[in-house]
Amino acid sequence: MTDQEKAHYYVEDLPIPDTPRPGESPAPWKATRIIGKAVPRVDAYERVSGSAVYPSDVSLPNMLYGAILRCPHPHARVENIDTGRAAKLAGVHAVISARTPAADLAWTYSSRGIRKKSKLFESHCRFEGEAVAAAAAETPYAARDALAAIEVAYSVLPAVSDERTALDQGAPAIHAEGNRVAPPSLYQRGDVTRGLAEADVVLEENYRTECEIHTPMELHGCVANWDGDRLTIWESTQGVFRVQQNVAETLNLPLSKVRIIGHYMGGGFGSKLQAGKYTIIAALLARITGRPVKMILSREETYLAVGNRPPSNMTLKAGVKKDGTLTALDFACTGTGGAYPAGGTSLVDWQVRDLYACPNVRTTCTDVYINAGPSRPFRAPGHPQGSWALEQMLDALAEAIGMDPVDLRLKNIALYSQARDGQPAYTSSGFKDCLQEGARAFGWKQARQQIAATGNRGMIRRGVGMAGGLWVAGGGRPPSTIILKLFSDGSVNLNMGASDLGTGTKTVMALVVAEELGVKPENIQIEHADTGSTQFATPSGGSKTVPTEAPAVRAAAISLKQQLLEIAAQDLAVDPASLSFRAGRIISKTDPAKKIGFTELSGLKKRGVVVGIGYRGPNPENKVTNPFAAQFCEVEVNVGTGEVRIIRFLGAHDSGRVMSRLTYDNQVFGGITMGIGLAMTEARVLDKNHTGKMVNRNWHDYKLPTALDVPPEMVSLPIEPEDTEANTTGAKGLGEPVTIPTAAAVANAVYHATGVRITQTPINPIQLCRLLAERKKEA
Numbered sequence: 001m002t003d004q005e006k007a008h009y010y011v012e013d014l015p016i017p018d019t020p021r022p023g024e025s026p027a028p029w030k031a032t033r034i035i036g037k038a039v040p041r042v043d044a045y046e047r048v049s050g051s052a053v054y055p056s057d058v059s060l061p062n063m064l065y066g067a068i069l070r071c072p073h074p075h076a077r078v079e080n081i082d083t084g085r086a087a088k089l090a091g092v093h094a095v096i097s098a099r100t101p102a103a104d105l106a107w108t109y110s111s112r113g114i115r116k117k118s119k120l121f122e123s124h125c126r127f128e129g130e131a132v133a134a135a136a137a138e139t140p141y142a143a144r145d146a147l148a149a150i151e152v153a154y155s156v157l158p159a160v161s162d163e164r165t166a167l168d169q170g171a172p173a174i175h176a177e178g179n180r181v182a183p184p185s186l187y188q189r190g191d192v193t194r195g196l197a198e199a200d201v202v203l204e205e206n207y208r209t210e211c212e213i214h215t216p217m218e219l220h221g222c223v224a225n226w227d228g229d230r231l232t233i234w235e236s237t238q239g240v241f242r243v244q245q246n247v248a249e250t251l252n253l254p255l256s257k258v259r260i261i262g263h264y265m266g267g268g269f270g271s272k273l274q275a276g277k278y279t280i281i282a283a284l285l286a287r288i289t290g291r292p293v294k295m296i297l298s299r300e301e302t303y304l305a306v307g308n309r310p311p312s313n314m315t316l317k318a319g320v321k322k323d324g325t326l327t328a329l330d331f332a333c334t335g336t337g338g339a340y341p342a343g344g345t346s347l348v349d350w351q352v353r354d355l356y357a358c359p360n361v362r363t364t365c366t367d368v369y370i371n372a373g374p375s376r377p378f379r380a381p382g383h384p385q386g387s388w389a390l391e392q393m394l395d396a397l398a399e400a401i402g403m404d405p406v407d408l409r410l411k412n413i414a415l416y417s418q419a420r421d422g423q424p425a426y427t428s429s430g431f432k433d434c435l436q437e438g439a440r441a442f443g444w445k446q447a448r449q450q451i452a453a454t455g456n457r458g459m460i461r462r463g464v465g466m467a468g469g470l471w472v473a474g475g476g477r478p479p480s481t482i483i484l485k486l487f488s489d490g491s492v493n494l495n496m497g498a499s500d501l502g503t504g505t506k507t508v509m510a511l512v513v514a515e516e517l518g519v520k521p522e523n524i525q526i527e528h529a530d531t532g533s534t535q536f537a538t539p540s541g542g543s544k545t546v547p548t549e550a551p552a553v554r555a556a557a558i559s560l561k562q563q564l565l566e567i568a569a570q571d572l573a574v575d576p577a578s579l580s581f582r583a584g585r586i587i588s589k590t591d592p593a594k595k596i597g598f599t600e601l602s603g604l605k606k607r608g609v610v611v612g613i614g615y616r617g618p619n620p621e622n623k624v625t626n627p628f629a630a631q632f633c634e635v636e637v638n639v640g641t642g643e644v645r646i647i648r649f650l651g652a653h654d655s656g657r658v659m660s661r662l663t664y665d666n667q668v669f670g671g672i673t674m675g676i677g678l679a680m681t682e683a684r685v686l687d688k689n690h691t692g693k694m695v696n697r698n699w700h701d702y703k704l705p706t707a708l709d710v711p712p713e714m715v716s717l718p719i720e721p722e723d724t725e726a727n728t729t730g731a732k733g734l735g736e737p738v739t740i741p742t743a744a745a746v747a748n749a750v751y752h753a754t755g756v757r758i759t760q761t762p763i764n765p766i767q768l769c770r771l772l773a774e775r776k777k778e779a
Contacts, residue, residue, distance in 0.1 A: 016581035019580075021562075032515055034521070035511055035657070035659055035729075036657065037660070038661040038662040038665075039662060041507045042506055042507045042522060042524070047502075052263075053263065054266055055218075055235055055264075058234045060292040060294075064294070065293070066136045066285050066293045068147075068278060068281060068297075068301070070131060070132060070304065070305065071131075073691075074128045074159040074686075075159035076125045076155060077124050077157060078125065078132060078153070082150070083097055086147070090142070091142035092136070093289045093291070096134050096135075096281070096284060097132065097150075104120075105250055106250075107120050109341050110341060111342050127305075127338060127373045128304055129304025129373055131278075131281065136288075157172065160174060160371050161372065161686040161687070163336035164313055164334065166179040167368060180367075181367040184366045185345070187361070189360070189362075192328045192330045198319065200322045203400060204316070205316060205392070206313070206315050207313075207315070207392065208314070209311060209312045209743075210684065211309060211310060211311040211372075212682045212684070214267075214269045214271040215299070215302060215704065216268055218265060219236070219296050221294070222234060223293070223294045223295075224279075225293075226290070230258075231247070231251075231283055231286075235260055236262065236265045236268070236272060237268070238265070239273055239274075239499060240260040240497065240530065241497060241537060241538070242538070246279070247275055255531075259532040261530045262529045263528065263529055265501060265502065268501055270307070270378045271306050271378070274539075278295045278297060299698060304694060306373075306376065307373070307376025307377075308372075309375065310344045312382075314332065314348070315331070315332045316331050317330040320401060324411035325411065326397075328360040329352050329360070330361075331363040331364070331389070332364045333345050333349060333365045333366070333386075335366075336369065336372070337374055338375055339372060341367075343381065343382075344367040344375060345367045347381050348382040349386055351387050352389075353419035354414065354472070355468060357415070361419075377542075387740050387741050387744045388761065392747055404445070405465075406435055406439045406466060413429075424622050424624045426623070426624055426625070427620060428654070429628060430654025434468070434628050435652075437719060438631070438650060438652030439632065441650060441652070444632060456753065459638060461754060462637075462647070462753055463634070463635055463637065464635075464749055464752055465746065465749030466631060466748060467748060469629045469741035470628045470740075471627050471740060472626065473543060473733060473736070474626055474737065476727060476733070477544065478615070479615070481536060481613065481615055482495065482509075482535065482556040484556040484612040486604070488604050488607075490519070492517065492519050493524075493527065495526075497528065499529040505540065508659045508660050512553045512557065513557050517561065518581065518583040543735045546731050547625070548616055555728070558614070559612035559614055561581065561612075564581075564586060566603075567601045567602070567610075570602075570603070571600075572594050584599075585598070616727075623725055625726040625727075627733050627734065629651065630652045630653075631650065631651045631672065633646055633649045633711070634646070635749040637768070639772055646749075648713035650714075651672055651716055653668060654719040654720070655732045656729075657720055657723070658718045659731050664716065667738055668714075668738045670738070671737075671738025672739070673710050675741070677705045678742070679742065680709065680762050680764065681764070682702065682704065682705075683762055703762075756771045756772055758771065
């Protein structure tokens with residue numbers, strides 16, 4: 001290989017990490033050459049130029065367009081359906097409903113061991129947006145015209161649209177057994193009654209977070225095409241193998257006959273972890289018509305039928321000693337996952353259980369049914385809701401005993417996971433550093449002192465707030481299989497099944513290969529997220545993708561290096577243990593004159609390719625890997641209008657080793673922005689008094705935070721504990737923890753500015769003005 005070729009393929013001529021012998025565990029990285037740097041994404045050009053092909057961009061010859069007729073009522077029964085007129089319309093090729101034999105398929109909703117059987121086209125519609133029929137036509141407009149021509153006779157039934165009244169006597173029953181999903185779940189350690197009695201201060205408060213909608217940029221949908229008895233689906237999904245399994249089970253097909261492709265996707269946030277009814281309906285329409293069918297939902301449909309973050313109603317009673325020691329936490333929550341089991345209270349109590357050291361903790365969670373669309377996992381399921389309650393309570397306790405909010409949290413740092421069986425230790429915990437270093441970088445004490453010195457009595461008032469958090473997962477887990485190929489010209493192919501949600505997964509994996517082999521990331525060709533050509537992977541979600549896949553990628557690179565050393569040792573007539581890697585070359589450690597380029601290796605020339613296979617190893621026994629966070633913000637509040645402006649935000653996060661600084665910071669900023677939405681703008685509004693229907697199912701009325709709502713100054717402060725036990729790369733999850741404490745930090749800052757504690761989201765001018773007026777009357 002010439003110097004020019006080497007410069008094209010490889011990074012600077014520095015030593016590459018040592019290669020362990022076969023069977024040995026790799027040593028943790030120390031100083032890295034490319035891992036942790038701010039490197040542009042490997043697919044940046046494709047994404048910004050518009051050349052990346054998302055599922056919604058797929059266009060096949062002779063393709064039809066599908067559309068789904070949805071129930072317009074929150075609770076109704078289909079008494080009769082007539083598709084005859086719709087089927088005769090020009091350009092319409094198929095109309096299907098519950099009366100179509102091929103569409104008589106079971107559909108199951110399940111959550112935490114609770115299963116409810118339904119139908120693909122359910123005659124008892126328990127939420128607005130339930131699928132009733134579908135059509136395929138030459139154009140999207142013709143398909144919608146067909147829906148309008150379908151005649152459906154509904155018996156409208158009484159509905160429940162508020163989980164707080166779902167268990168009231170006389171409330172309409174959504175299922176035959178009633179509106180309680182399961183008996184309340186109870187967690188307890190210690191003696192809460194005794195802990196409260198030992199406290200110097202006991203406070204109790206009610207909190208509520210409203211339902212949020214995922215509403216990702218790219219709509220949910222797919223393109224389905226049959227080739228004989230083989231089905232290929234291009235799906236906007238977070239996990240192609242999960243969708244493959246869902247489709248194969250529903251249609252009673254072998255997995256080998258179902259191929260799912262999902263190279264790009266425009267956001268999911270947990271709502272695209274599984275196949276939707278639209279996936280199955282598209283496949284049925286394609287089989288019936290013998291033509292490809294594109295089924296992309298409308299924006300309005302995504303508000304009704306593909307998930308949400310459940311609303312949570314929480315009560316927290318807490319006790320603390322004068323020195324700041326927490327003595328008891330007593331938490332209760334009622335929530336809903338909608339009309340079917342969907343985890344309405346899943347993990348809402350985890351922050352209370354595990355974040356702070358407390359010997360006496362009790363949590364009770366009650367999940368109920370209402371007539372609304374089933375929820376789906378939403379970035380850090382349950383955690384932002386629990387944080388909203390816990391972190392505001394921590395601030396209230398700190399004020400009651402005259403302690404700084406940061407100091408109170410530092411006083412109660414947990415050294416192990418209290419809520420898990422056996423109370424395992426953390427592989428690493430940077431929570432203390434998140435609090436201390438975050439406060440220092442933000443200027444926490446100085447900001448509070450400056451605000452106190454001004455008196456903060458004018459129309460425009462400032463306040464600072466903070467909150468902590470942890471994510472229950474984020475350590476990754478098997479299985480993961482990676483295949484790396486080094487070709488005879490020195491270029492590399494990376495094959496993995498994981499999806500890149502837009503978070504930079506492909507880039508991170510390319511950086512791992514670059515770190516181990518010295519190949520420039522842009523010269524690594526990546527195949528991913530295709531059940532027909534890549535290796536099995538679990539869905540990308542729960543902040544487990546990087547800590548799951550990266551160790552397997554490193555293992556594959558090491559396997560490849562071990563083979564190259566054996567080949568080079570034969571060519572150079574030396575012991576493989578005496579050789580080391582530099583960019584594109586293998587060099588003798590004792591005799592620098594003995595060296596050989598990758599492309600000069602006789603074995604590589606002869607074989608044409610060297611293949612390394614890597615697997616994700618098991619997690620450490622009796623240990624748990626969790627990411628931690630502390631966020632700080634400053635707000636400006638107009639007490640005359642109730643307007644809140646966030647001035648600046650800082651997020652200090654322990655997510656282990658930073659793998660790619662550019663993608664890391666972007667995750668932090670995106671998570672904070674999403675948390676601001678929960679705090680200040682977002683709420684599903686159901687017409688509780690009359691129709692029970694959702695009244696703000698569009699981007700105009702459902703208020704997402706925009707550039708005008710986020711602070712002009714956002715700082716990402718990585719906290720990197722040297723975690724040698726979590727996995728071979730030292731990385732932990734990032735996507736979830738960055739949004740967990742945000743809303744509570746904003747609420748605490750607003751309280752610091754106004755003295756008004758806002759316990760229900762969103763913090764909007766109407767609510768704040770009302771609370772300010774009530775406080776003025778009380779005064």
